[in-house]
Amino acid sequence: MVYDKPIVKVVPPGPKAKEVIERHSRYVATTTHDPEVLPLVIDRGEGVWLVDVDGNVYLDFSSAVSASNLGYPTHPEIKKAIIEQLEKIAHAAGTDYYNPYQVALAEKLASIAPGKFEKKVFFCNSGTESIEAALKVARYATNRKLFIAFIGAFHGRTLGSLSLTASKPVHKRKFFPTAPGVVHVPYPNPYRNPWYIDGYEHPDELVNRVIEYIEYWLFGHYVPADEVAAVVAEPIQGEGGYVVPPKNFFTELKKLCSKYGLLLVMDEVQMGLGRTGRMFASEHFNVAPDEVCLAKSLGGGVVPAGATIIRKDLDFDPGAHSNTYGGHALVSVAALKTLELTEKYLPNVQALEKLFRESLNELKEKYEYIGDVRGLGLAWGVEFVRDRKTKEHAPKLRNKVVNEALKRGLAMLPCGKSTIRLIPPIVIGEEEVKIGLEIFKEAVKSALT
Numbered sequence: 001m002v003y004d005k006p007i008v009k010v011v012p013p014g015p016k017a018k019e020v021i022e023r024h025s026r027y028v029a030t031t032t033h034d035p036e037v038l039p040l041v042i043d044r045g046e047g048v049w050l051v052d053v054d055g056n057v058y059l060d061f062s063s064a065v066s067a068s069n070l071g072y073p074t075h076p077e078i079k080k081a082i083i084e085q086l087e088k089i090a091h092a093a094g095t096d097y098y099n100p101y102q103v104a105l106a107e108k109l110a111s112i113a114p115g116k117f118e119k120k121v122f123f124c125n126s127g128t129e130s131i132e133a134a135l136k137v138a139r140y141a142t143n144r145k146l147f148i149a150f151i152g153a154f155h156g157r158t159l160g161s162l163s164l165t166a167s168k169p170v171h172k173r174k175f176f177p178t179a180p181g182v183v184h185v186p187y188p189n190p191y192r193n194p195w196y197i198d199g200y201e202h203p204d205e206l207v208n209r210v211i212e213y214i215e216y217w218l219f220g221h222y223v224p225a226d227e228v229a230a231v232v233a234e235p236i237q238g239e240g241g242y243v244v245p246p247k248n249f250f251t252e253l254k255k256l257c258s259k260y261g262l263l264l265v266m267d268e269v270q271m272g273l274g275r276t277g278r279m280f281a282s283e284h285f286n287v288a289p290d291e292v293c294l295a296k297s298l299g300g301g302v303v304p305a306g307a308t309i310i311r312k313d314l315d316f317d318p319g320a321h322s323n324t325y326g327g328h329a330l331v332s333v334a335a336l337k338t339l340e341l342t343e344k345y346l347p348n349v350q351a352l353e354k355l356f357r358e359s360l361n362e363l364k365e366k367y368e369y370i371g372d373v374r375g376l377g378l379a380w381g382v383e384f385v386r387d388r389k390t391k392e393h394a395p396k397l398r399n400k401v402v403n404e405a406l407k408r409g410l411a412m413l414p415c416g417k418s419t420i421r422l423i424p425p426i427v428i429g430e431e432e433v434k435i436g437l438e439i440f441k442e443a444v445k446s447a448l449t
């Protein structure tokens with residue numbers, strides 16, 4: 001452990017942090033910073049700890065939203081691979097010429113992605129681009145125009161992916177019309193769904209309702225099934241609140257897709273590559289998607305990387321889709337090393353899951369205001385409610401917990417309407433997890449008193 005506890009000398013934001021924020025607000029266009037959540041101005045990272053510009057040290061339970069899964073600063077093996085590659089070539093015009101670096105990464109991704117069929121990989125630079133590519137592949141290969149996505153989903157913010165995104169109205173306000181042809185259906189959220197089914201007690205009933213909704217209501221009334229190119233889904237909804245669907249949902253969904261000739265696109269941008277204890281979260285659900293989208297952690301927290309892994313027979317014809325930096329040589333070697341390292345840490349993630357499950361469920365027993373605890377591996381969500389019966393969201397309480405935790409040296413991020421995600425880097429050790437969970441408990445206690 002680099003530190004054995006957090007060090008908070010000055011309540012964030014300290015004086016230096018305030019100065020950076022002031023300059024930031026003058027020159028950097030506004031993105032996602034939530035004014036209700038205390039800001040963190042990062043100077044550097046060490047192991048699984050973040051140090052802010054005022055010298056405060058925080059345990060990181062946010063992993064840059066699962067981009068920095070391998071901790072900080074740059075993992076030495078990735079750094080070595082990058083430096084060696086810099087001596088050769090950084091950018092090898094991978095979309096116009098050929099290079100062995102992107103080939104090696106494509107071979108690796110094709111060999112580890114779920115599904116016993118041949119695959120190819122389209123490279124890009126971000127999650128939203130990996131979704132755009134998936135949509136274009138689906139239209140190109142099927143010659144169908146429509147898509148089905150889920151309420152609660154987040155797939156990115158460019159106009160194509162934004163048309164699928166449906167987790168918060170703020171993402172779409174003033175941006176309509178987004179790409180036409182997307183229909184949203186309820187996600188099988190075991191805790192909150194339109195049918196008031198307790199999906200933990202009755203998972204099959206919940207799954208059947210969603211499948212029936214698509215097949216009977218949608219296909220039977222207003223969306224011709226033979227015009228739908230694909231269903232796009234997150235294996236676990238991330239921005240929507242770390243929602244874990246019932247185990248058999250995706251096998252049932254895939255059956256429905258096969259029945260009507262639809263492709264299944266799995267967006268593993270946030271949950272893929274080790275976060276859930278498997279390389280692909282889809283593996284937990286025994287499903288082999290036709291397309292898998294990756295980004296965030298693919299770049300090892302160091303370089304921007306995106307990839308869409310597709311069934312080989314779905315590939316484009318030359319010139320149909322491309323981008324400048326996709327398959328960048330330096331990014332490719334960094335991503336390949338990231339995959340190797342991630343594989344090594346899977347047992348660590350699997351071993352630590354129990355600590356989260358037990359500790360968070362204990363908290364839920366204790367506090368009425370915790371409505372739901374859900375997760376897999378090192379991907380955990382805790383949902384705060386004003387009342388367990390009505391399940392009324394408690395966003396203010398949630399934000400207070402996030403802030404109380406930060407003041408005590410634990411960095412976490414909100415998601416959904418009133419959920420906190422607890423997502424440490426996958427290289428975290430047991431002692432550090434215990435420290436973080438203890439602070440989380442204290443923060444909940446303090447926010448409630």
Ligand SMILES: Cc1ncc(COP(=O)(O)O)c(C=O)c1O
Pocket residue numbers: 065126127128129131154155156157234238239267268269270271295296
């Ligand atoms: C599931 C999912 N898909 C897509 C995206 C978009 O990724 P990016 O921000 O790299 O465009 C995100 C980002 O949070 C995501 O969580």
